[in-house]
Amino acid sequence: MNGLTGSSVPDGWRLRSIAELTTMIMDYRGRTPKKLGMEWGGGGIPALSARNVKRGLVDLGEGTNYGSDALYRRWMTRGDIRAGDIVMTTEAPLGNVALISDDRRYILSQRTVMLRVDASAAVPEYIYFALQGERFQRLLAENASGSTATGIQRRRLEQLRVLVPDHTADQRRIAYALSDAQGWIGALGDIIRKKVALREATAQQLLTGRRRLPGYAEPWxxxxxxxxxxxxxxxxxxxxxxxxxxxxxxxxxxxxxxxxxxxxxxxxxxxxxxxxxxxxxxxxxxxxxxxxxxxxxxxxxxxxxxxxxxxxxxxxxxxxxxxxxxxxxxxxxxxxxxxxxxxxxxxxxxxxxxxxxxxxxxxxPPLDEQRAIAGVLAEMDADVFALRQRAGKALLIRKGMADQLLSGKTRLAADDRSTGRDGVLV
Missing domain, CATH: 3.90.220.20 (DNA methylase specificity domains)
Structure with missing residues (x-):
């Protein structure tokens, strides 16, 4: 299978292959510094591998490899990755998608491909959300191969078809609505990260006695x-x-x-x-x-x-x-x-x-201070837990919203078809 049946396509939409929707698919599968006679390090250019491409974001956290200018020139022979490009994992895990939002240089590394959307054919932000949608993710899994690690071959990926509205204004409205929902989730994520950092700092101070709660002064x-x-x-x-x-x-x-x-x-x-x-x-x-x-x-x-x-x-x-x-x-x-x-x-x-x-x-410390410290940390943990539950519910809402919008079951109407900024659900 490489797409939907004709009866599943809503009016004003069509199925278009990845090959039709892109001007470039960058894939350096199997390329390593060793094969180029070089090694990681010596510079600050991050390598994007499957470990860095999460669901909806690029994570340059622990374990990221960095390369030099010389390695970049030897490796990135087809040009730079740029803002608006889409990166997707092709194996272990399969199907994580992120949208590049800056113009810094990246090395496209293991188990990851870059898709450059043809702006005359589609809105990149719409394709970014469509590739994360339930329909395309199911299609991706159906066309994957491998027993130990499931992956998708390049030629197979190019044939997979995405459900796309005919009008780019409709695509833009959908992308804007989903981006707004994702921004809400991202804001919750930022709050959670700050709360966790504060909790960890508080624990470090209270559990060592470097900071004492009011009313406690006995030795530890x-x-x-x-x-x-x-x-x-x-x-x-x-x-x-x-x-x-x-x-x-x-x-x-x-x-x-x-x-x-x-x-x-x-x-x-x-x-x-x-x-x-x-x-x-x-x-x-x-x-x-x-x-x-x-x-x-x-x-x-x-x-x-x-x-x-x-x-x-x-x-x-x-x-x-x-x-x-x-x-x-x-x-x-x-x-x-x-x-x-x-x-x-x-x-x-x-x-x-x-x-x-x-x-x-x-x-x-004495038992009463132990209980007081535990109470403070338990309250902070409960606060973080409640925020994570909110974020989980927000993700479910966004998923339901995406399923409706990306399938054409729910349409967006706007006063200005060119921007989609005034869209309302109908």
Whole structure:
């Protein structure tokens, strides 16, 4: 399949292939600095690979390669990428799309192609949104190949067809409406990033005692976990009934403080690592690849019993010893991360054990200050969580809006067909 059936095309729209809609498809698949007798570094020109092209944006964060002027000249033999060009990932992951918004130089690197839209045929911003739409993404998946990593061949990509309004004014109106919605989501993203940065800075200050909350002045102590809590206090033994049913938490079910899944198990058929009993307010510390911080403050109080993998150390606070939330926040903090890194140094296998966890040193104030600090951080976390929920709902609204507009099911009308700035839903 390379497009829609004729009956699926609305009046005033047509199906046009990628080849028809573009004046250039830039693809340096397989090109590497090594093949050019060069290497990364020596300059500040970012390379756009599949790791940098996210859904709707170019992310030049951690892991971005940079090249020199000399590498750029050897590599970019077909000219520069420029503002208004579209970049799309062709493999691992397939189908992420971003619109280039500046005129800085980029090196088009692994698993990414550049599409330059023919301005006489279509509005680039419309094509950018159409390529992200449900119809085209489904079409892309149907035409992909490969067993290990799914990808799209260049010649196949050129044949894929996009549903496009005949009038560029209609395209422009749709692009403007979707851009406005995306701007709203982007603004929420900016707020979330600022809130997260503030929360991280606050945690760093409060958890080390560098900043004290009003009304607290007593000295802190540095104590090993084993003086504050019990580690792995309950485990399933060989005498456990075979028909003992429970909810199981594996290492993969925890992602940096979030319980993202679990499974129902019976002891007789459960994984051999399903041994640690978990109760509300226990802190689960991921001991395999602990630098990933697969730690969790367990708060479920129903549906149990709950059991977790022996890949976790379970910390259970003693009455009057330590606040569970405070211990969890310390486990997620930089000081504990540094101690764990020191334990892993020189090791062939990135893991620690429960004995290591018992000996981790934690900076602790009196119990009432622990609770106050945990309360401040929990409130900030709740604020970020609420914003992320808003952003998630906004994404769903935008997706529904895009599905309607990009399929022609909902039309936009405007007083000025040339700009689309006054469009209203009809």
């Amino acid at each position: 102590e540095s104590l090993p976990i084993q003086q504050l809590a019990d580690v792995d206090p309950e485990n399933l033994g060989s005498g456990t009934p075979p028909d003992f049913n429970f909810r199981y938490i594996s290492l993969e079910d925890v992602d940096r403080g979030r319980l993202v899944g679990h499974s129902k198990q019976a002891f007789t058929s459960a994984p051999s690592r399903a041994r640690r009993r978990v109760r509300p307010n226990d802190v689960l510390v991921g001991t395999v690849r602990p630098n990933l911080k697969s730690h969790l403050l367990f708060t479920e109080d129903g549906g149990g019993p709950w059991i977790c993998s022996t890949g976790f150390a379970v910390i259970r606070g003693r009455p009057g010893g330590a606040d569970p939330r405070f211990i969890f926040y310390q486990m997620m903090g930089d000081d504990i991360a540094r101690q764990i890194d020191a334990l892993l140094s020189g090791s062939n296998y990135p893991a620690i054990n429960s004995g290591d966890v018992r000996r981790l040193l934690v900076a602790v």
